[in-house]
Amino acid sequence: DAGVIQSPRHEVTEMGQEVTLRCKPISGHDYLFWYRQTMMRGLELLIYFNNNVPIDDSGMPEDRFSAKMPNASFSTLKIQPSEPRDSAVYFCASSRDRGGTYEQYFGPGTRLTVT
Amino acid sequence: AQKITQTQPGMFVQEKEAVTLDCTYDTSDPSYGLFWYKQPSSGEMIFLIYQGSYDQQNATEGRYSLNFQKARKSANLVISASQLGDSAMYFCAMREGNTGFQKLVFGTGTRLLVSP
Numbered sequence A: 001d002a003g004v005i006q007s008p009r010h011e012v013t014e015m016g017q018e019v020t021l022r023c024k025p026i027s028g029h030d031y032l033f034w035y036r037q038t039m040m041r042g043l044e045l046l047i048y049f050n051n052n053v054p055i056d057d058s059g060m061p062e063d064r065f066s067a068k069m070p071n072a073s074f075s076t077l078k079i080q081p082s083e084p085r086d087s088a089v090y091f092c093a094s095s096r097d098r099g100g101t102y103e104q105y106f107g108p109g110t111r112l113t114v115t
Numbered sequence B: 001a002q003k004i005t006q007t008q009p010g011m012f013v014q015e016k017e018a019v020t021l022d023c024t025y026d027t028s029d030p031s032y033g034l035f036w037y038k039q040p041s042s043g044e045m046i047f048l049i050y051q052g053s054y055d056q057q058n059a060t061e062g063r064y065s066l067n068f069q070k071a072r073k074s075a076n077l078v079i080s081a082s083q084l085g086d087s088a089m090y091f092c093a094m095r096e097g098n099t100g101f102q103k104l105v106f107g108t109g110t111r112l113l114v115s116p
Helices: none
Strands: A005-007 A010-013 A019-024 A031-038 A042-050 A053-056 A065-071 A074-079 A088-095 A110-114 B010-014 B019-021 B032-039 B046-052 B064-069 B074-079 B088-096 B104-106 B110-115
Touching (some): A031 A074, A042 B104, A074 A088, B010 B019, B019 B110, B032 B074, B046 B064, B074 B088
Parallel strands (some): B010 B110
Antiparallel strands (some): A005 A019, A019 A074, A031 A042, A088 A110, B019 B074, B032 B046, B032 B088, B064 B074, B088 B104
């Protein structure tokens, strides 16, 4: 089975531009997560969805960030306008019930650089 | 207070030896899950092993085992017979509450270097 797919793998943009990151979860998984990883803050959960519905967005830094999941096989994370401090690796992950474990499977990440 | 604490920023081990990576956690919830992930230099996060708070036995997955000491709130990862490919960052993570709550909190990680 294909793993979690993220695109693009690398994104370089200028401050003020809109950035859209995309994710396709593993088929059959009903949870989808967006994480951000930086040297300073480590790995942080931004938002997660269950059955396409946002459940916890308390980690979303500010109104410049938004996430959507229009269907079970696609999600986007949008930053508008982008700022240099948004530079990070953004991971998408998905999970489903496996006897109560719900381990999360991560995509390869999108490395975002905002100049 | 930190929910997950990994006190070893870096660890060194020789090939074929065993190594223990420490993880302590803080929660007042009786129901929780503990996870270990590996992040090689290529960047992806790889799930290794899971321990539920009500599990009676320590979890094992191949060369990975979890030394779960509930009273001490520790969930150390033991890697037996280390291989060069085990060189990576290792993250401990916790999910609190029942399975309806899926938020994972990660520790700061331990960098493991396996030498020939």
